Amino acid sequence: MAALEARLREVGETRYHHRHPxxxxxxxxxxxKRQVQAWALNRYYYxxxxxxxxxxxxxxxxxxxxxxxxRARLVDHDGEAPGEGGIARWLKLTDGLGLGRELVVSTRGILPATRFAVEAYTHFVRDRTLLEAVASSLTELFxxxxIGQRVRGMLAHYDFVSAETLAYFEPRLxxxxxDAEMALDYVKRHAQRADQQQAVIDALRFKCSVLWAMLDALQHAYVTPGQVPPGAWNGEPGMGGQPT
Ligand SMILES: O=C(O)c1cc(C(=O)O)c2c(n1)C(=O)C(=O)c1cc(C(=O)O)[nH]c1-2
Incomplete structure (x- = not known):
């Protein structure tokens, strides 16, 4: 099983989004700031x-x-009461960046590829074997x-973010x-055959591709050459994105 873990870590080393431009x-x-806003707006959908x-x-x-x-994961994201949990903390980030809540929560301004990538992940977890579904969460190993690199870098370089607006990330550490330890333990116990181990590796590769595709979409739309798809957020806080 140490060999399987080593293969998983190799996938992360080569394919995880820490390497994305x-x-x-x-x-x-x-x-x-507009590009950071676009990142936070799109990542909200995730x-x-x-x-x-x-x-x-x-x-x-x-x-x-x-x-x-x-179940702890649901509580982490949804909280035990309104205003608590990861989703609420992500909205503090988008608030802090000056994005209108209605725009963010409606998700109408996100890039088409963000929507497709995130949906692909939810469908994968719903439709594939339980082993593959659990394995697809293993990006959390990395x-x-x-997160450490991102938070340190953002605090050092951007005057429009603060430790408070980036508070989403602290509990994730x-x-x-x-979560990753539990999922890794599950995978090691249930992936006994070679074909199951391959399925686990492929699930992690798939998930790395989901995260990679989300950043590809941002790069294409908001960095170079600046091709915002029709209907996606156009750079104005609280505006842009066609009403649905
Ligand atoms: O900031 C990040 O780079 C990052 C990456 C990932 C990931 O690797 O999927 C998750 C998160 N954050 C995160 O905050 C989070 O709640 C989360 C849940 C999951 C999952 O697959 O269940 N991944 C991630």
Whole structure:
């Protein structure tokens, strides 16, 4: 099983979004405020869909113990009360960046490719085997590293963000390792055959592609050559994006 873990870590090393040019620009202070806003606006859709993805996974778990463990993820994102949890904290980030809440929550200004990538993830978790669904969350093995680089870089380079507006990320540094450890343990116990282990590797590759595609879309639309797709957010806080 150490061999499987080594293969998974190799996938992360080569394919995770810590290597994406948009992530590098974000953490190196090379984006302007509008580009950072576009990142936060689009990433909101990922945040909003994660608990829906997790709820569909929980619905397929027949072991109460596993459901109880996985349930913590719903609480992390949705909170126990209005204004709590990861989604609410992400909205503090978009507030802090000057984006209108109605625009953000409506998701009408997100890029088409953001929507397709996030939907592909939720459908993958719903439709594939439970083993693949669990394995697709294993990008979380690598997220504390990229979050640390992003937060440090953004605080150092952008005067329009603060530790308070980036507060979303702080709890993730403990939540993500807890979740990833559990998912890795599950995968190691359930991927016994070679074909199952390959399915696990492929699920992680797929998930890396989801995250990569989201940043590709931002790079294409808002960096170079600046091709904002029709109907997507046009750079004006609270505006842009056609009403649905
Ligand atoms: O900031 C990031 O780079 C990053 C990456 C990932 C990831 O690797 O999927 C997640 C998150 N953040 C995150 O905040 C989060 O809640 C989360 C949940 C999941 C998942 O697949 O269930 N990934 C991620």
């Amino acid at each position: 948009f992530q590098l620009m974000l953490q190196n202070g090379e984006l302007d 945040q909003a869909m994660i608990p829906i993805k997790d709820a569909s996974l929980i619905a397929r778990l027949d072991d109460p113990e596993l459901r109880r463990i996985w 997220s504390p590293m990229v 403990t939540q993500a390792p807890r």
